Amino acid sequence: MTTHPTHNVAQGNAYVGFQAGVMTGDVHHHHHAPPDPSSTPQGEFEAGVQYLDRFLLGTARKHIERAVTRGYPITARVQFYRLVALLSGRTPRQLEAEEWRRLLAIWDDPPDLDERDEWTLGLQAILRLLNSDDTAVPEAVTKELESLPPRQQRYIFNHLDGLLEGALRNRLWQKSVAQAQQQRTAGDRLGRAWKFFHPTPIPPRTRPVAPAAIAMSDRAKVGIGGALLLLATAKLTVLLAANGEFGGLFGLYGAAAGLAAFGVGGADRHFRHRRRRAKDNELRPPRRRHTDARPGGFAGKIDRLFTHYFARYVPDRMASAQWLAETAGIRRHLRNEVVDAYREERVNAERVAWLVRYLTSDVRTRWTQGTLTAYRQELRVPLSIWLLQIVGAIALITGLLWAASGVFSAAVLPGTLWLALTVPTAITATRASFRIVAERRRVIADNAHRASEQARRMEAYHRWTAKLADKPTDTEMAAWLECDRKVITDRALQQFRLQPSQVVAHAFLEAPASSARKRRAEDGPWRYTHYRLLLFLLTEDGVRQIDLELDFRRAEHHDTQRLNYRFHAISAVRIDGLELGKPTFHLTLNSGERITVQVTGTDTKPTERNDDPSPVTALTVDASGLSQTLHVLEGVAAEGRDWVRHRREQADDRLAELSRRTRGLLD
DSSP states (O other): OOOOOOOOOOOTTHHHHHHHSTTTTTTOSOOOOOSSTTOOHHHHHHHHHHHHHTTOHHHHHHHHHHHHHTTOOOOHHHHHHHHHHHHTTOOGGGOOHHHHHHHHHHHHSOOOTTSOSHHHHHHHHHHHHHHOOTTSOHHHHHHHHHTSOHHHHHHHHHHOTTSOOHHHHHHHHHHHHHHHHHHTTTTTHHHHGGGGGSOOOOOOOOOOOOOOOOOHHHHHHHHHHHHHHHHHHHHHHHHHHHTTOHHHHHHHHHHHHHHHHHHHHHHHHHHHHHHHHHHHHHHSOOSSOOOOSOTTSHHHHHHHHHHHHHHHSOOTTOOHHHHHHHTHHHHHHHHHHHHHHHTTSOOOGGGGHHHHHHHHHHHHHHHHHTOTTHHHHHTSOOHHHHHHHHHHHHHHHHHHHHHHHHHHHHOHHHHHHHHHHHHHHHHHHHHHHHHHHHHHHHHHHHHHHHHHHHHHHHHHHHHHHHHTTTOOOHHHHHHHHHHHHHHHHHHHHHHTTOOGGGOSEEEEEEEEOTTOOEEOOTTSOOEESEEEEEEEEEETTEEEEEEEEEETTTTEEEEEEEEEEOGGGEEEEEEEOTTTTOOEEEEEETTSOEEEEETTOSOOOOOSSOSOOHHHHHHHHHHHTHHHHHHHHHHHHHHTHHHHHHHHHHHHHHHHHHHHHTGGGGO
16 A cells, blocks of 8 residues: 655645644634733633633633733632643643643642642642552542532533543543533523524614605695685675575585585595505515615525525415415515614624514414404495495585576576586595595504504514523533533544543544534634534544534534544645634545535624624634644644654653652642
């Protein structure tokens, strides 16, 4: 078999950045400001502790060590956290020379160990773990750890299970995995984890009511026409009264009363027909598909949300395609309303998703209950309006005939002229008044509908915010993910029939799965609904690798690939894309098989809260385990099996040196 030379590839400055400080976190050129805005040594130290609790180990080491450098007082608590951050998740063989020097420096200037507070006990426990050997009794060591205060015990079991060797390591690993199994779904993870991936909802808005749009021509018709109608009525009144035609005078005013009744009924009927036509247009499918929305813009995202939720919330016994076709009109109307209400501000479409979901569910509910078109019944013209208009028309016609008879008897020529002016003027002014009244009633109806709809949406908003009130913190998310790692690692050990003590080094690489949604806390890395995980287990005789997918919300995982290869099978290991904010891990085997993982996904656009994505990328890389994975595989690719032997010999010598220096501290 032809053997290809083993080599590592550095592309640009990306690979060098990792080599500069693989395990200390110096690779990150940017970092989030610590939670303490004063940036005092105490604030920086506490920020480091918070990052440690979230398993952002490189960032935690950086902050804790920088706080000490800036003069933060050395206490047992400080030294405890320094050791946990330095040793977390690694075996002694994985420590670099600089980290061993830092470890020895911590013990060269120890705090007063005579005090028996919880931090001193934890510090002594770590020292005993570092000084333990194969002759130690596992039960005794485990019992001592279990006697520690809960906080210190939790840190040791969660972070330092790789410090021991042989049976001690196996026993501590079993204890650590048992705790991880219990804590994996603690805090109602299955009922709460999904909430982390929903952004803080934005309060509901409704489209402002358009002011009454009354044409100037209609105003003129009513104004001028009304004046002419009054003038003609007055002239006819004088003419009929002067000639004693009181019957015609009675008919004239009867016609006026009929016109008023007809106008009242007609205006109401015109408004109802116009209102129903507008409501029908909201449900009518658009004649052509609108393509003015950019796919990546706010309107385009709202389009996709409405399509997604309408396809999801389908009435029973109805095909999705039919439902989407029949609701195309109302979907377009609601989409336009949401876009118009929010597009003036820089709003993330996902913050409006709750409103889209509510509107979609509301449409389905009204469709199922048969109330989606209830307005048609509400806007039907009542019988009373029909009767009022008919009676008014009869009175108008009868009165005009009676008035005309009197006019012809009194003065044919002037009376006919004034009567002829009255009829067209009344018709023109009445029609214009119908439109004016309908528009003003439209504004009143729209305002009432808007107030009612806003109240209903506000109720839905409060229900949703109450549901998200117990959204998990980033620390909880990190703790659950760490439990997943341990459970997955333990299952891999069982599959490969390995004991923890047989593993020389291990590394996890995390990346978003193709179907993942992502979300992050304000000062945290991206968290994903679905992870692609690569686990590398290094033993004396080679590498075991498992590629799997984790459904974080359900705490379920399944393997997608298992590989087993010798050290010399690794041809190349590299990382590129750091400068672009898209770090990508590449592993090439001599067989030609290539493993590529893009650690932060493909979306590196600025977020709402931070226009510079670099700090977020740095934290996400820290959380992904990329540094440790690269460091381990880089050593194996360069030195092969000798890397394992050299690391073991170096670790033994350094542990012996540590034992000599700390011999008197445990007496």
